[in-house]
Amino acid sequence: MARTARKSAAPTKPLLKPPVRIGNLDTAALVGELRQLHEDAEDESVGQMPADEELFGALLHLEANAGALKGEEARRKAAIARVKLWEYLREQADVHQAKAVEDARHANAEWAQLVPALAVRTVSAAYNKATRLRAAALTDDSRGVDSPVRRTPEAVLDVERRAALREAEARRVEQEAAHRHRLLAPVAQRLIEHRAGLDDGGEVTDWLDEIATVLPDCNTPIRVVSLQTYVAAAVRELRKIERTTARPAASTPDAQLAYEAAAELIDG
Structure with a gap:
């Protein structure tokens, strides 16, 4: 018997299950713990490691020198911490890239100029991707609680429209x-x-x-x-x-x- 096709959720419908996110994280403290692991392992390259606040550079250094750690437990702990930090960076990237797009548009950048910067092929794709990026910084509080916004252009524009009406x-x-x-x-x-x-x-x-x-x-x-x-x-x-x-x-x-x-x- 043929299976009934599952209906797609309405593009503006709020997410019922919020996505799991890292959220707020003391990245400098976590990088400091990884630095200590490498110091304990007498890693000679730890002196060239970027500062704890320089997350991206520190992660690249830790990745390149992961083999300096001694013992499976230390390597496992460090690798899991790096996974967590990269996930945190991924979450932050959407928010900050959306802000960069907004700044570019305020500086009268055309969507065509943002096509290569957003790694897409068409103007419409650039517009849609930028709209989806804004979902990372938006919550839908129309139901009295902060709900994550579905990452569709329709959902983002709907939430922004209702927010504009509330502000007006x-x-x-x-x-x-x-x-x-x-x-x-x-x-x-x-x-x-x-x-x-x-x-x-x-x-x-x-x-x-x-x-x-x-x-x-x-x-x-x-x-x-x-x-x-x-x-x-x-x-x-x-x-x-x-x-x-x-x-x-x-x-x-x-x-x-x-x-x-x-x-x-x-x-x-």
Whole structure:
């Protein structure tokens, strides 16, 4: 009986099983351990070994002089450590190559110029490879957790598109907040200027006193938040008066306009 062909995963679908990765690694410390193995083996070439921080050069040196180690256990330990370090380099290469491509594009490099650098044959292949490389530095947090991005151009572009939308929404919210903050002081000032038509001798009066205290020096984020809190509280008490007395909260037209402006700002 013919086997049912397995369906390929959607190119934008998040990876269900994160790939196993080396992740963060103290490479200098590990190279230092390998250096010690060669020193213990009295390897005469260890003096020419690059510094522990020069990972690529150190790995090439260790590979070329692996035969200097004495004993199977030392050779096995050193070889496994080299495997781990090369895997770490492989993981880092994608991230840094993607950044190099990004820098090249920002410097107006054409995709055709990147074809040989990316070891591909066509412009479309260069674009697709560069897009896949970006997956190494991306995670998909749309589900509330950081999920590795599938290494397909479709998945990378989808994640970047959704990230751009989230950033645009965040900027919009920040701009609206900044706009409200710019309006806050003038609105609060109008409440104080027309407080004679708002004072009730109770809660409203208390909140207007707080506004009058903070308003002259409202030049720090904490004071802006305090002012907004006091204006909102005054509006809340004025609305309570309207509900409980069935009459306007303000006793003059100017005070009513000041109250309405404050309510609109708080509701917005």
